[in-house]
Ligand SMILES: NC(=O)C1=CN([C@@H]2O[C@H](COP(=O)(O)OP(=O)(O)OC[C@H]3O[C@@H](n4cnc5c(N)ncnc54)[C@H](O)[C@@H]3O)[C@@H](O)[C@H]2O)C=CC1
């Protein structure tokens with residue numbers, strides 16, 4: 001069996017590629033990074049190391065790559081695939097959609113078997129978003145025909161994989177923990193279950209639990225750490241003030257999740273505790289600039305900060321630390337991050353209130369807006385003193 005995986009980056013090689021290879025798939029990575037593509041074509045294997053005391057290593061074999069810039073090769077790979085997965089970043093999905101659409105048309109012409117396309121991105125409804133981009137390249141007749149034999153089940157993926165600094169460009173060090181949850185209610189016949197993947201009937205509680213706990217806590221640690229001059233999450237979490245606030249932001253989202261989904265509060269508390277242990281893993285060094293990256297995405301209405309804060313407000317629950325984390329996000333001025341630079345430019349030209357509205361879509365007369373603004377001004381004052 002052959003899987004085509006878009007994105008031979010950290011999650012691609014360190015998580016999805018590893019699991020698929022262990023499940024017996026030949027993994028064909030599609031990437032636009034020429035070095036990665038050439039190395040994978042040449043070596044056809046790479047190493048995944050677990051960041052833990054045992055330092056376990058996995059030799060991943062039966063892999064290769066194609067260049068994602070060559071749309072015909074991408075389409076042919078999709079046409080021949082038994083499974084398609086992605087880990088490119090949710091904002092990149094639109095760029096891979098054309099090649100996938102072309103591949104699906106080829107499959108139709110050739111009467112190929114049913115196919116599942118699973119986006120493994122940090123987003124709610126990632127595969128559904130990809131489907132919309134792909135369908136944007138197909139006329140209604142093709143959409144209808146392809147829809148009968150191609151499914152886009154949504155997924156939640158969790159594994160911390162920092163930016164790599166290894167001599168071997170293919171080697172990747174990952175945390176031991178992983179969770180890959182796929183919505184089986186969106187699947188069609190002919191799917192071969194992948195060992196290590198958890199299939200659920202309803203994904204929403206899983207993706208929101210992951211995004212609003214791991215990702216909310218992680219980006220809050222990154223933004224607060226960045227403002228304190230910490231280089232890594234490990235350094236940030238060693239600061240008791242930051243660690244306390246990170247716990248409290250996850251307690252806020254925890255109260256929301258327990259209320260919304262009826263999770264057992266003690267079990268959720270253990271989930272938070274486990275996540276804090278993961279953030280402080282001494283065998284990883286995870287830069288705050290990676291974890292805080294793309295603040296426009298992270299401050300957008302459907303993402304890890306605004307969505308739980310608005311929902312908490314609606315239910316009369318606390319959102320103080322979420323507002324603090326958002327304010328810190330607006331202060332994240334990493335010049336190497338184009339999204340951070342765009343926000344900083346708007347703060348200077350539009351002012352703070354209008355910038356908050358622009359990125360979060362929270363109206364200026366909303367109490368959450370006032371809370372973010374107030375926290376932002378406090379952070380600014382603290383930076384001056
Ligand atoms: N790194 C992590 O700890 C986790 C990341 N994720 C999610 O996984 C996704 C990927 O993240 P990372 O692996 O960390 O990023 P990454 O930057 O290491 O990997 C992304 C890869 O996609 C490639 N790419 C970009 N445009 C492409 C295109 N048009 N066609 C094919 N490949 C293309 C890049 O060259 C890069 O190799 C993101 O959505 C992220 O939110 C989810 C859970 C954990």
Ligand SMILES: O=P(O)(O)OC[C@H]1O[C@](O)(CO)[C@@H](O)[C@@H]1O
Pocket residue numbers: 122157158159160161214215218219290291292293
């Ligand atoms: O910042 P992004 O692209 O949403 O993804 C990285 C995040 O996902 C995680 O890996 C959690 O699964 C965290 O390391 C990090 O906060």
